[in-house]
């Protein structure tokens with residue numbers, strides 16, 4: 001068991017990549033907190049893990065709200081006693097949109113969920129991890145940070161901000177034994193990617209297929225485990241060669 005007795009919070013784990021990570025972490029012995037919007041599938045994901053013999057708890061949360069994130073962390077500490085892994089994964093995408101048509105409101109929503117959510121999730125766990133003298137913080141970036149696609153302008157910008165923030169945090173938190181890493185998925189088979197985009201994306205991936213959520217979950221598992229104890233500040237592309 002690679003995460004035996006660890007406690008992990010995973011945001012956006014009611015679906016897609018976060019769900020796969022929650023299920024994979026549970027298989028390896030972690031107690032997982034499914035942190036997702038109240039109307040998400042978070043409850044079902046937690047129930048599924050429990051019925052397979054794992055430990056999971058759904059805590060409804062909007063990652064853009066500091067009070068809700070702080071409450072998420074407080075409940076986790078109260079019920080599980082510690083937080084070993086914080087995986088800031090929740091995010092939204094956008095349709096291909098010429099920059100002239102991107103509204104200020106949508107820009108703010110994108111940055112709030114994709115970037116501010118990572119900031120709040122990181123900030124909330126750091127005091128506990130500093131006190132413990134250890135911890136792992138992961139975030140889901142995107143290949144659209146190092147290898148943008150046309151028309152995904154502010155999505156790419158939000159993920160570029162996440163990658164830079166994670167690297168900065170890796171330096172700031174290394175003296176406290178806290179490792180900080182980012183996973184950059186290529187187009188992945190989740191509800192986020194629509195049918196029209198799929199075939200277009202596949203042609204740009206040298207390995208010739210979309211990623212599966214389990215590809216990201218296995219990467220997150222490795223980075224969260226002690227096997228990666230010398231790895232911090234990495235933005236790891238899981239992309240079938242897309243960024244070459």
Ligand SMILES: NC(=O)c1ccc[n+]([C@@H]2O[C@H](COP(=O)([O-])OP(=O)(O)OC[C@H]3O[C@@H](n4cnc5c(N)ncnc54)[C@H](O)[C@@H]3O)[C@@H](O)[C@H]2O)c1
Nearest residue numbers: 012014015016017037062063090091142185187188190192
């Ligand atoms: N699917 C891809 O092709 C792809 C590629 C690169 C990066 N990513 C990133 O991976 C992450 C997960 O995406 P996915 O593909 O699993 O998508 P998904 O839509 O399947 O899951 C995203 C989850 O985030 C949750 N969420 C959205 N806003 C939230 C909020 N304000 N508070 C809490 N939870 C919220 C949703 O309810 C959903 O359960 C995202 O950060 C996304 O940008 C995805």
